[in-house]
Amino acid sequence: MTTPNQNIKVAVDAAIFTIKNDSLQILLIQMKKNPFTESWAIPGGMIQNDETTLDSALRILTTQTGLRGVFLEQLKTFDDQTRDPAGRVISVAHWALVPDHDIQLKTTEKYADVRWWNVNKLPKLAYDHDLIVKEALARLKSKIQYTNIVWSLLPVEFTLTQLQHVYEIILGNAMDKRNFRKRISDLKLIRPVGKKSTGAAHRPAELFSFRQRKLDYVEIV
Amino acid sequence: MTTPNQNIKVAVDAAIFTIKNDSLQILLIQMKKNPFTESWAIPGGMIQNDETTLDSALRILTTQTGLRGVFLEQLKTFDDQTRDPAGRVISVAHWALVPDHDIQLKTTEKYADVRWWNVNKLPKLAYDHDLIVKEALARLKSKIQYTNIVWSLLPVEFTLTQLQHVYEIILGNAMDKRNFRKRISDLKLIRPVGKKSTGAAHRPAELFSFRQRKLDYVEIV
DNA sequence: ACAAAAGTGTTGTTACTACACCCATGG
DNA sequence: CCATGGGTGTAGTAACAACACTTTTGT
Numbered sequence: 001m002t003t004p005n006q007n008i009k010v011a012v013d014a015a016i017f018t019i020k021n022d023s024l025q026i027l028l029i030q031m032k033k034n035p036f037t038e039s040w041a042i043p044g045g046m047i048q049n050d051e052t053t054l055d056s057a058l059r060i061l062t063t064q065t066g067l068r069g070v071f072l073e074q075l076k077t078f079d080d081q082t083r084d085p086a087g088r089v090i091s092v093a094h095w096a097l098v099p100d101h102d103i104q105l106k107t108t109e110k111y112a113d114v115r116w117w118n119v120n121k122l123p124k125l126a127y128d129h130d131l132i133v134k135e136a137l138a139r140l141k142s143k144i145q146y147t148n149i150v151w152s153l154l155p156v157e158f159t160l161t162q163l164q165h166v167y168e169i170i171l172g173n174a175m176d177k178r179n180f181r182k183r184i185s186d187l188k189l190i191r192p193v194g195k196k197s198t199g200a201a202h203r204p205a206e207l208f209s210f211r212q213r214k215l216d217y218v219e220i221v
Numbered sequence: 222m223t224t225p226n227q228n229i230k231v232a233v234d235a236a237i238f239t240i241k242n243d244s245l246q247i248l249l250i251q252m253k254k255n256p257f258t259e260s261w262a263i264p265g266g267m268i269q270n271d272e273t274t275l276d277s278a279l280r281i282l283t284t285q286t287g288l289r290g291v292f293l294e295q296l297k298t299f300d301d302q303t304r305d306p307a308g309r310v311i312s313v314a315h316w317a318l319v320p321d322h323d324i325q326l327k328t329t330e331k332y333a334d335v336r337w338w339n340v341n342k343l344p345k346l347a348y349d350h351d352l353i354v355k356e357a358l359a360r361l362k363s364k365i366q367y368t369n370i371v372w373s374l375l376p377v378e379f380t381l382t383q384l385q386h387v388y389e390i391i392l393g394n395a396m397d398k399r400n401f402r403k404r405i406s407d408l409k410l411i412r413p414v415g416k417k418s419t420g421a422a423h424r425p426a427e428l429f430s431f432r433q434r435k436l437d438y439v440e441i442v
Numbered sequence: 443a444c445a446a447a448a449g450t451g452t453t454g455t456t457a458c459t460a461c462a463c464c465c466a467t468g469g
Numbered sequence: 470c471c472a473t474g475g476g477t478g479t480a481g482t483a484a485c486a487a488c489a490c491t492t493t494t495g496t
């Protein structure tokens with residue numbers, strides 16, 4: 001059997017999330033090129049011959065946010081024949097979590113605009129990006145419950161209340177403070193850094209940091 | 222920005238599992254083509270311009286096993302630059318579960334041989350297929366615990382003991398009969414068909430069938 | 443009558459939920 | 470001294486784990 005003469009291109013798209021203003025937000029770019037001029041989409045592009053899709057996703061992430069060392073992984077490959085009107089392009093979608101602080105979004109010539117959007121108030125997206133975002137959100141909600149990935153949404157030192165808010169925003173329901181702290185404490189994912197928050201008009205909170213700032217599965221001992 | 226001139230091919234590989242002789246087995250083919258002559262691998266091939274990767278995986282599954290209507294889904298895309306010595310080929314790996322009964326493996330000209338292998342006694346595989354199989358196994362172990370996918374490993378009518386054995390073989394640990402039955406009963410995934418098994422030298426067992434023979438997430442009410 | 447798997451409940455332990463008040467700070 | 474979020478324990482309930490004997494069939 002001979003190899004069929006394929007005419008298929010491989011792209012990478014990246015769903016990049018952060019927590020900002022007490023809501024879960026996603027980074028969208030506004031497109032220039034036809035037929036999606038003015039449309040919003042998640043950032044992406046064709047992969048180069050010598051890079052892996054993860055390399056490519058990292059490149060997108062760094063180009064847009066300037067960040068490295070955050071959580072980033074493959075999501076799923078989207079390959080419907082009609083997903084790109086310009087021809088057969090399959091997209092190996094990735095997703096990432098970035099901390100809010102210190103981020104300065106970078107505009108490139110490629111796009112008309114770049115900004116964060118509340119995931120509950122998204123515009124209609126280009127291509128099949130609605131679907132990609134939907135799957136990424138589902139993965140986030142699921143994976144936050146059995147891994148330590150929240151580390152990638154928080155500063156190195158944070159309070160227990162900040163941590164709880166991240167869970168509440170992503171999972172969409174309020175949690176009991178005492179029960180939350182008990183559970184977190186049992187998981188042994190974080191440790192106190194021995195400092196307290198300052199400057200707020202209330203009792204200072206103890207600061208914690210993650211033991212590992214990379215993917216780790218929670219052992220339910 | 223212009224589209225780079227890509228020289229990347231898209232393949233699909235399929236990890237196909239069954240339960241046979243009280244063990245978890247995977248379908249491997251023996252290759253003919255260089256440099257993997259005689260090596261074993263999971264079945265796969267290039268996708269065609271007009272088919273999705275899922276179509277392609279379905280084609281592979283049907284070609285090898287003659288089956289349709291079983292559980293099949295995308296696993297992950299493998300795209301290391303060096304995974305195929307013949308050039309840059311990314312593989313959108315899929316995985317499937319098939320029932321043991323009624324399967325007659327089909328040999329094609331493409332391969333030297335096809336047979337089932339116990340997943341605990343695998344030979345060294347071609348390409349990065351060791352890695353693909355490892356990921357597929359992890360997904361199976363995980364997904365069997367919060368979905369109804371076992372339906373795809375069993376005949377339409379089965380006994381509770383058969384069902385329990387499938388879980389025990391995949392998860393690798395013995396389970397308590399009474400607790401298992403309580404749990405299964407609570408999940409409401411199966412229903413009695415009103416018949417009993419016959420022919421064995423012991424008390425006949427009640428037969429059950431799945432309410433749905435397609436992917437369903439278990440609601441832990 | 444014996445071998446072999448089917449079927450069936452209870453009890454103790456552990457994990458989870460609900461819930462309210464005092465504390466430390468800044469303004 | 471007031472407003473704001475920080476920090477802490479207990480009791481009731483629900484889920485889970487461990488465990489053994491009787492039943493029905495084929496040979």
